[in-house]
Amino acid sequence: MTRIHPSLRTLVVLVVAGSLIAASHTRAQDKPAEGKAAALPPPYKVVDGFYVDPVTMNGFRAWRAAACDRCHGAYQQGLVGPSLLVGMKTLSKEDFIKTVTEGRLDKGMPSFKTSKMITDNFDGLYAYLKGRSNGDITQYRVRELKERELKE
Ligand code: HEC
DSSP states (O other): OOOOOHHHHHHHHHHHHHHHHHHHHHHHHHSOOSSSOOOOOOSOOEETTTEEOHHHHHHHHHHHHTTTHHHHOTTSSOSSSOOHHHHHHHOOHHHHHHHHHHOBGGGTBOOOTTOHHHHTTHHHHHHHHHHHHHTSSOSSSOEEHHHHHHHO
């Protein structure tokens, strides 16, 4: 039987205890604050005001391709249609999708249910408009985040 030197044994105990404490500490930090309602993260990622994630980028492309700006303005400021900078502050994602899908035909908002470009990109379109309305996307023309990463 091999005997472990007592001081070595103490050292082993200390190292094991130390790593256990470290592990429990990390776990505690990872846990979201309890009791506080966790705020939903924004549906987009934006850096420097206009470099966005690919989903949001496709939302912008869909916005341009479907010419939503014809009525809502290039900057979403409103023309014959209302400002979406304002409207998107209170519109739920569900109502957004319903409005764009079905339109509000009696009020002049067309239905886009036959536009695959739009129905394939609801997440991105919502994210783009939400980012604009929140003021996090600071210019209407956005670019791919990866273009910025290539520059670094
Ligand atoms: C032909 C003009 C026109 C086009 C094109 C158009 N809209 Fe609209 N849109 C309107 C009008 C007018 C309203 C206001 C309807 C109302 O009074 O409820 C509206 C309302 C909306 C609303 C609801 C705003 C709110 O505050 O409730 C959203 C969201 C919206 N449009 C998104 C879009 C998107 C996205 C596109 C492109 C896919 C688009 N619109 C294209 C005219 C248009």
